[in-house]
Amino acid sequence: DQQVKQNSPSLSVQEGRISILNCDYTNSMFDYFLWYKKYPAEGPTFLISISSIKDKNEDGRFTVFLNKSAKHLSLHIVPSQPGDSAVYFCAASASNSGYALNFGKGTSLLVTP
Amino acid sequence: NAGVMQNPRHLVRRRGQEARLRCSPMKGHSHVYWYRQLPEEGLKFMVYLQKENIIDESGMPKERFSAEFPKEGPSILRIQQVVRGDSAAYFCASSPTGTDYEQYFGPGTRLTVT
Numbered sequence: 001d002q003q004v005k006q007n008s009p010s011l012s013v014q015e016g017r018i019s020i021l022n023c024d025y026t027n028s029m030f031d032y033f034l035w036y037k038k039y040p041a042e043g044p045t046f047l048i049s050i051s052s053i054k055d056k057n058e059d060g061r062f063t064v065f066l067n068k069s070a071k072h073l074s075l076h077i078v079p080s081q082p083g084d085s086a087v088y089f090c091a092a093s094a095s096n097s098g099y100a101l102n103f104g105k106g107t108s109l110l111v112t113p
Numbered sequence: 114n115a116g117v118m119q120n121p122r123h124l125v126r127r128r129g130q131e132a133r134l135r136c137s138p139m140k141g142h143s144h145v146y147w148y149r150q151l152p153e154e155g156l157k158f159m160v161y162l163q164k165e166n167i168i169d170e171s172g173m174p175k176e177r178f179s180a181e182f183p184k185e186g187p188s189i190l191r192i193q194q195v196v197r198g199d200s201a202a203y204f205c206a207s208s209p210t211g212t213d214y215e216q217y218f219g220p221g222t223r224l225t226v227t
Binding site: 004006032034036041042043044045046049089091093097099100101102103104105106 | 117119146148153154155156157158161169171172204206208214215216217218219220221
């Protein structure tokens with residue numbers, strides 16, 4: 001059973017515009033959420049995270065929003081750059097389950113010049 | 114500043130052979146996680162280890178798979194009698210302590226079973 005869902009397999013955005021990647025989860029025990037970026041033939045790279053006690057976390061061009069009541073989070077990238085083209089994975093963890101990460105299937109972002 | 118190291122990067126095994134995947138965590142990290150990514154899927158948790166201890170192996174298949182993280186040396190994920198369905202990318206991640214949500218991933222080992 002997929003507890004973390006990324007329903008958009010791909011997204012194409014023009015350079016300079018905003019990219020919005022979405023993620024839904026089903027397990028109400030999740031209390032920490034992360035976004036990872038992955039290039040082909042490489043491991044995932046940590047991008048940004050948010051605790052369930054917050055609803056927003058910002059780091060430079062990247063902002064993550066958390067809506068606990070809707071069990072939904074999103075990653076905003078603004079402005080988008082061609083180097084942002086990669087697969088983005090949403091992950092969630094529950095502190096009572098040993099901190100194992102539960103990943104979505106990923107969204108492939110393409111930023112066009 | 115070496116990150117998480119995994120070797121080999123690519124491994125080809127015939128059905129029935131054994132596969133050994135190695136992971137050296139980042140310096141100062143004593144917690145290791147193994148994940149598997151099947152084609153077109155997200156990463157799936159397999160096992161969480163500390164030095165000389167398996168903390169959580171709830172994601173490990175019951176048979177043929179084992180993992181260890183000895184006092185000295187890398188963590189090893191061992192797959193005995195491999196089958197075609199074991200073909201996947203296997204990623205190792207490490208964290209400084211067991212209370213760190215943020216895990217740092219290695220480049221992965223791509224296992225192909227022929």
